[in-house]
Every structure is written in C-alpha cells, then in structure tokens.
Amino acid sequence: MKAVIVGGGIIGLCSAYYLQKSGWQVTVVERDDLTDNCSFGNAGYIVPSHITPLASPGIIAKGFKWMFNSKSPFYIKPALSMQLINWGILFIRHANQKNVDHGAPYLRDLSLLGSHLYDELANQPGFDFALEHKGIMVYYKTEKAAEEEAHLATTARSLGLDADVLSKEQVQFLEPGTELDILGAVHYHCDAHLYPVKLMEQLMQSIMQNGGVIKTQSAVTGMDISNGIINKIHTEKESFQADLFVVSGGSWLPDLCKMAGIHIPLMPGKGYSITKKNPEKKLNIPAILCEARVAITPMNGYMRYGGTMEIAAVNKEININRVRGIVESVTKYIPGIKLELPEKKDIWYGFRPCSADGLPYIGFSKKIKNMIIAGGHSMMGLGLGTSTGMVVADLANGHTPSVKIDAFDPERFS
Template sequence: MSKVLIIGGGIVGLSSAYYLHKAGHQVTVLDKGDLTDSCSYGNAGMIVPSHFIPLATPGMLTQGIRWMFNSKSPFYVRPSLNMQLISWGLKFVQKANAGHVERSATPLTELSLLSKKLYEDLSKEPGFNFDLVEKGILMFYKTEKAGEEEALMAAKGRELGLDMAVLSADECRKLQPELELDVLGAVHYRCDAHLSPNKLMTALIKYLKGAGVSLLTNKEVTKIETSAGKVGRVLAHDEAFTADEVIVATGSWSPAIGKLLGINILLMPGKGYSFNVADEHPAMHIPALLAEARVAITPMNGGLRYGGTMELDKINSRINMNRVKGIVESVPKYFPGLKPAVPAEKDIWFGFRPSSADGLPYIGRSKKFSNLTIATGHGMMGLSLGAGTGALVSEIISGTAPSININSFIPDRK
C-alpha cells in the first residue's frame, strides 16, 4: 500500500486519514496549527442532505448585492482588487444559473447521503460517541415568499428521494411544545441530522493517534518541490517530507498551497461566526435554520450553538460585531422566548469556509501531478460532507471504484 501525506488536519483531512488507514495505507498528516483551530470545530454540526442547492444561484446573485449594503446582513463581500476575488466573482456570475443548479443537485445529494451513512456507521464504532441525533432540521420561515420558495425546494428534494415535509406553525408547535414560535411554518428536513463537531474531531484524533497515524502539528508547509509531473518533497520550514501520494485538504488555505504547486485552486474564505449559550431548560430539541435570516441554531452539549453569516474576504482575525449582532437580533423574531445576549468578543468563534465559485467541492486527482489529490472547497458543508469526502479520497488513492460519480467535483473543471 502507499505512503500518503495529507496536508491539512480539519474534518476532510482527518476523515481521509481515517479511511486511508482502514484501507491499509501508511498515513502522515501535517497541520499548520494544533488540530484544534479549524473550521471543523465551531460549525453548527449539521448533516444536511437537504442542502442540494449550490451557493451559485441566480437568487443569491441578486440577494447578495442587496445584502452588501446592510452591515448586519447574512452575506457580505468586502470590495477588493484581490485577483483571486475577481476571478472567483467572474466564475460565480458565470455559474449562477438555473442549469448549473439543476446539474448540481444529484451529485451534491449523492455525496451528502454517502457522508451521512458513513457518520451513522462511524457512530456505532467503539470510541466514536459524537452525539449523532437523527431528528432532522426545521427550516423556519416568516414570510409567504420564503414559504413558497421552501415548499418548491421541498418538492425538488422529494424528487431526489429526500424525506421533507412542509409544516404549518401548529404542526411545528406539536414537535416542540415548549418552544415559543412566531413563524408562518417550516419545512422539516427529516433526512438531516446533527452531531457535536468538537466530540467528533476529538474522537477522530484519538483514534488516529492510537492507530499509529502520524499527526504532526505546527507544520506549516512553506515549499513544495515537483518534478516529472509528480509532487516530490514537501517542506515545512526546514523539515522535509516525502510520500507516494499527497493530498491537499487545507480548506481556505488551499489557494496558498496551490500557489506552491503552481496550480490555481479557485476558492474564497467565507468567514462565519458562532457562539454557545447554556440552556438549563431546553425547549429546542430539533436544530433550526431561519430562512430569511440565514441563521443556524443547534442543540449541543447541554446548550444552544448559534451561527451564521458569510463574509468573503482575505483570511483575517477581525471580528465584525455588527454581523454577530445580526445573528442575535434575528433569533427572537422567530422564537420570542429565546433572547441570547450579544456575546463578549472573547466568546465568539470564527472560522473560514472554503467556498468554491460554483458551490461544489473539489475532490479528485490533479491533472498536473499524477500523485496529487485535492479535497477542499466544501463551503458551509465541510462537516456534512467530510466523511464522504474522506472515503472518496481513500478510494481514489487505492485505485478502487468510487462510491459515487465524482465527475462534477474534479478539481480541474472549467
């Protein structure tokens, strides 16, 4: 079997390491941090086969322009002469059409369902208690317009074989009687699930260490040597690593790694925020998505995790408190009994979702280097698609037939 080097220790990198180890490969993971600071930890923990619509849609194009003028809006693009952003924007506009949306639905659904099944299997393994709960997710809406859009989405989901149901406000109340609602209704994504990302990542790290997988932290890749169409040495400052196969699973840092390789990995970091609130008397048992506000709320670890926003910008450490206030202020409009306070800046988590311009992940071998596989660009669905991506990476490296058709995800697509 192959000696495999994975660059990146987020959910995609660690899932790849897990399935590659299971397939008999010798695996080393390099991470620029300490494995605890990736986007895989602070997300909403949602497993979402319901999300078969890519970010690049005609509606997102027009809505996004309006949101750019609202400092508390769910979506923002910081104007910049950054060529990566300009290239990304041009590709986004090119792909934001009904045909692309239609073509993307099946591959995204197949990848999501594969990933969900793998999480179900993993949760049954010894040492993998990460609070997987299969109660679905409720997409609440307050306006007739949003209700019509969500009903159409549910109908499309059912065509794809997904379990979705449109509920009235009264039907929503019966599911969670103690949760006060001010909504017109919701779509119950019964096909969805949720888990604790912190517990999942901790379990994966513990398993991999115990299995002899080499997890090397604080190893930022600074140079990559290539020759004869293959990746050779990978250098982390003055330390060199070699392998038969190299995997780039570096999330929003992937363009920088691509630059070292002389290839263009077109994606932008989409900053999102989350914060946790303890809840002594939990009324919410099913995760919620707020349709108009684009906010996610997940019961997690004895409390609620609130998350949202998408800021497309260069990687940075700024916390935009107006965006956090936008999350906080939206919640009581749907749930009058839930009134989270604006958290202190030190209690706000932020991470960068690696967002491809067409809304589809990059999964597959590079055309330029025969021993290079790319696994990144999952946007807001990194956790949801992580297990499935890891399994596909293992199949690619092992030379076995992939579990699903990955043609839509090839890294060199136009």
C-alpha cells in the same frame, strides 16, 4: 504505502482515517495546533437536503441588496484582489438554475453517502459524537419564503429526499417548550446533526492510536516537484516524503495548490457562532431561520447559533454588527429565547472554503500524479467529510468511488 495529508480539518482528518483503514501509513501535517479550525465551531449539520450550491439563482441580487446592510447574512467585501475577481466572475457565471440542476444530484449522493458513513462511524469503538437523527427544520416568517421553501421541498422530494411542509401549529407541537413566531416550516427528515468538537477529537485519537502521525505547528511552505510528481513537501522544521499527498487546506487550498502550479478558484466565507452551555430554553430539533440565514443546533447539552457569510480574505476582525444580526434574529423567530450579544472573546469564527460554483474540488490532479485535492466544500464540509474521506481512499487505492465525482474535478477551471 505512505500518505501525507496537508491540513487537519474535517476533510483532512476523514481522508487520513479512511486511508489508514485501507492500509495506508498516514501523517497529517497541520499548521496550527488542531484545537480549532472551521471544522470545530460549525453548526454540526449533516444535510442531504442542502442540494442547492451557493452559486444559485437570486444570490447575486441578494448579495447586492445586503451589501448595504451591516447586519446582513451574506456579504461580499469589495477588494482589488485577483483571487476575488477571478472567483467572482466564475461565481456570477454559475449563479443560475443550470448550475443548480447540474450539481444537485452530485451533492445529494455525496451527502447521503456521508450521512450513512457517519452512522457507521458512530458505531465504531472510541466514537461517540452525539449524532442525532431528528432532521432539520427550516423556519420561515414570510409568504414569499414559504413559497420558495415549498418549492425547494418539492425539488428535494423529487430527488428522493424526505421533506414535510408544516404549519406553525404542527411545528409548535414538536417544540412545546419554546414559543415560536413563524409562519411555518419545512422539516427535512433526511438530515441529522452532531457535535463537531467531539468528532474532531475522536478522529485524531483514532488516527494516532492506529499508528498515524499528526504533526501540528507545521505549516507547509513548499513542494519539491519533478516529472509531475511531488517528491517532498517542506515545513520550516522538516520535510516529508510519501507515495501520495492529499491537499486539504480548507480556505488556504489555493495557496497550497499554487505551490504545485495548480489554480483553484476559492474564497473564504467567514461565519460566526455562539455556543451557550446549559441553556434555559432549548429546541428539540435543529432549525434554520430561513430569511435570516441563521442555524440553531441543540448539540451535546449546548445550544449553538451560527450564521453570516462574509466573502473576503482571511482576517481576524470580528464584525460585531453581523453577530448582532444573528442574536437579534433568534428572538424574532423564537421570542422565548433572549440571547445577549456576547463579548468578542466568546464569539467563534471560521472560514468556509467556498468554491466558485458551489461544488467541492475532489480528485487526483491531472498535472501532479501523486496529488489528490480535497476541499472547497463551502457550507457543507462537515456533512460531506466522511464521504470525501472515503472517496479519497477509493481513488488512492485505484477503486472507482461509489458515487459519481466528475462534477468535482479539481482542475475544472484550470
């Protein structure tokens, strides 16, 4: 049986990997050269602790407040775009506690499965992607954030996740080499991290070594559909036939699904990261700077600093003020680390595929019988990569996935 996977980010590559493992002949069709996409420059977190979807209480008020701050970590760029307006209406409608309570158990289970599968993958020949289980810290500086984070830690514990609230002294004990200026932190022991670049390269190698094909510089431009079945997809150079088509185009998922007449509300959420080689000062344990929304990861000898969520159409502009916001906040929490504002060429950016309710879109299309949609993982796509790939393979093979996926129905807004 043949499967064509459109888009070679972490979701597409993991789908190809698990489909291939279960006997499918796979071809990944990718528009770019697969040396970069959102799945390469991210913070590398596997975060079962992230049970709160982006659409959550308080996010709209924060978004309005932050709209007027050029260094803010969250920003929705106003535009007369139907994609943004449709997404925005749904996003506002879902930014409430009911959506969080509904989504959290689904995200937790997909994430725990993802973490377990990363452990298995790290033990396979040809895989060594610097996976570490040190947990993740959430540092905070203010009483208000301390209260909110303690509440989130209690919720996480009630869902069976391992989290400790630590004083500044307790955190400093775990980070003896780096002076911290924080009030305290929550340590999520259930979380892990890895080096995404190695993971992506090793997935590609494994797929090709096992007979899979990866076609780069091949943008999908159209689909031949009849009687609710995709017969072929087209690129400018060639066409591909298959029994199954997995559409995993990241922030371009709406464009690809539109070719099949399916509406997927999704907006790109641009983020930046800076990676320092052989840094003088390193953290032992990855840390999220809570109020600044910055993620810091010691990974494979590097230190990576990432943040900012700019909801806007895909664009190549680097908003240097937002990068400055990341750089300045690091020193505020960790005075021992002095980051310089990098040159534009050293700033990485990627587009998180943000669904309207903060839950991914995973499942067979009801309209097109041989099409699986997999995307919209927002800030969690790396951590949810393996489990999404496994769910895709289960569905393709007619098996019931080991986690519940009804909340992820890709056509829930159609």
